[in-house]
Amino acid sequence: MFSIEHTFDASVITLVDEGVGxxxxxxxxxxxxDCVTIEQVDPTTDIVRRITLSLSQVQDLAAALNLPEGVYRLKQAEAE
Structure with missing residues (x-):
């Protein structure tokens, strides 16, 4: 399950882990x-852990989810 909320300066997506196990x-x-942050509470310390990704890193991650194993570099499309 997930939720999406739009605030003044960000779109916030919350992913809820559901299921068995x-x-x-x-x-x-x-x-x-200008960036994307991913946050999760560490249950052992009750501290929020945050990772910040640049927009370039987000684009690379999105592309990587659909590619086979290997090393890649995204190339920007040239303007016509």
């Missing part, structure tokens, strides 16, 4: 104008 804490993704 070991479940992890919710993940919150904040999409800002």
């Amino acid at each position: 070991h479940l992890t804490e919710d993940i919150t993704i904040n999409a800002f104008e």
Whole structure:
């Protein structure tokens, strides 16, 4: 399950781990104008852990989800 909320300066997506077996804490993704942050509470310390991705890293991640094993570099399309 997930939710999407649009705030003044970000789009916030929350991913809820559902199902059988070991479940992890919710993940919150904040999409800002210049970066994306991913946050999750560490259940052993109760501290929020945050990872910040540049927009370039987000594009690379999106492409990587659909590619086979290997090393890649995305090439920007040239303007006509």
